[in-house]
Amino acid sequence: MIEELVSKASIGDDDAVEELSVIADTDPERLTPYLGSLLDRDVLWPAKLYRAADGEVVHRVVERIDGGRTPDRLNHLLLILAHSGHPLAESALRRWSTQSPAGADKLYVGALNYAREGGWTVDPDGRRRNLCGNSAYRWGMREAPRRADRPTCPWCASPLWTAAVLDTADPSVGAALTHTGWPGRLVIETCHFCACYTTLYSEVTPAGDTVWWPGNTRPGYLGPAAAEDPPVLVPTPDGARRGPYGASAWEQGGSTLGGWPDWIQDAEHAFCPGCGQPMDYVGLIGGADLDEYGEGAYYLHLHHPCGFAAVNYQQS
Numbered sequence: 001m002i003e004e005l006v007s008k009a010s011i012g013d014d015d016a017v018e019e020l021s022v023i024a025d026t027d028p029e030r031l032t033p034y035l036g037s038l039l040d041r042d043v044l045w046p047a048k049l050y051r052a053a054d055g056e057v058v059h060r061v062v063e064r065i066d067g068g069r070t071p072d073r074l075n076h077l078l079l080i081l082a083h084s085g086h087p088l089a090e091s092a093l094r095r096w097s098t099q100s101p102a103g104a105d106k107l108y109v110g111a112l113n114y115a116r117e118g119g120w121t122v123d124p125d126g127r128r129r130n131l132c133g134n135s136a137y138r139w140g141m142r143e144a145p146r147r148a149d150r151p152t153c154p155w156c157a158s159p160l161w162t163a164a165v166l167d168t169a170d171p172s173v174g175a176a177l178t179h180t181g182w183p184g185r186l187v188i189e190t191c192h193f194c195a196c197y198t199t200l201y202s203e204v205t206p207a208g209d210t211v212w213w214p215g216n217t218r219p220g221y222l223g224p225a226a227a228e229d230p231p232v233l234v235p236t237p238d239g240a241r242r243g244p245y246g247a248s249a250w251e252q253g254g255s256t257l258g259g260w261p262d263w264i265q266d267a268e269h270a271f272c273p274g275c276g277q278p279m280d281y282v283g284l285i286g287g288a289d290l291d292e293y294g295e296g297a298y299y300l301h302l303h304h305p306c307g308f309a310a311v312n313y314q315q316s
Helices: 002-010 014-026 028-040 055-067 071-084 087-096 111-118 171-176
Strands: 120-122 128-130 136-143 161-167 185-190 200-204 210-212 233-240 256-258 280-286 297-303 308-314
Touching: 002 014, 002 028, 014 028, 028 055, 055 071, 055 087, 071 087, 071 111, 087 111, 111 120, 136 171, 161 233, 161 280, 161 297, 171 233, 171 256, 185 200, 185 210, 185 297, 185 308
Parallel strands: none
Antiparallel strands: 120 128, 136 233, 136 256, 161 185, 200 210, 200 308, 256 280, 280 297, 297 308
16 A cells, blocks of 8 residues: 555655655654655655654665755755654764755755754754654643633733643653653643744743743734633643654644644744753644634743743644
C-alpha cells in the first residue's frame, strides 16, 4: 500500500501525500523503508514524512546539500533534517551555521534555526535540548466555574482565561511535562483575545501562582477592543494518545497535552523573555474544541529555569 502511495505522491497526487502524512503522524517508522524512494522521486514535502529517517537517508540529504546540486530546494532539505532529529542531521546543521551551504543566501534564517521546526534546539552551552515531549494525552474540555474576582487583561479589560491547570503529581501530566523539568502545579492564564495578536507571557511558580507579565508589549496594530468573556472550558487530560504527533489544530478532539504541536503555519516556539531561549512546548488547544464555530489553535509554552509561561495563536 505504501509503495503505491509513494508512486502516486511522486506525480503530485495530493490525496496520496495526505495519506502518507497520516502515517507520519500515527506510526512514522512504517515509512522508514520507503523514505529513500521518496527522496529519489523528489517528494520533499511535507518534511514530517521524514521523521523516522535512518542514517542512510539522512546522509544522502546531507550529501545533496553539501554538493550544492539543488540549492533551490535547500529550504525543504533543511526541514527534512530538522524533522528527522538524527545525530547526523544535528551535526550538519551545526556545521552549516558557520559554513553556509549553497543557496543559504536565499533563506530567511540560519541553518541551525531550522531545528525548531523539528521540535529541538541547541542551547548557548552547545547542548541539544528537545522542546517537545514523547508523551501526549488527549485534552478533554470541562466547564470551569466563573470567578467573581478574576483578573482582567490590562489591554482589553477582558477577564483572563485559565488555559491550563496542571499538576505533575498526576502521572499523565508528569509524563507530558518531563522534558520541561517542571515540578508541581502549573496554572497558565492569558487573554484569549489579545493572545490572537501577539505572544503573551505570564510569570508562574510550581505552587500554582500565575500573574500577567508586566513586560508584555501591546502591538501597535491592536486597536481598542471591548471586553468579552473568555471560553468557559478548561482542558483536562483524558487518556493517552497513540504517539507524540496526535495533536490536531483543525479537528474537534485535537487538543493535546504534550507531544509535538500541529503548527498551522511555521513553527513558532515562544522565546523566554528572561533569557531569550526557545521555551518548551506544553500543549495545543484547538478552537474547534472551545466553540462550535471556533478556528485556529492556541499553543502553550513553558520555561522552568526562568519561571515563564507563554501562549500564542495561529490560524490559516
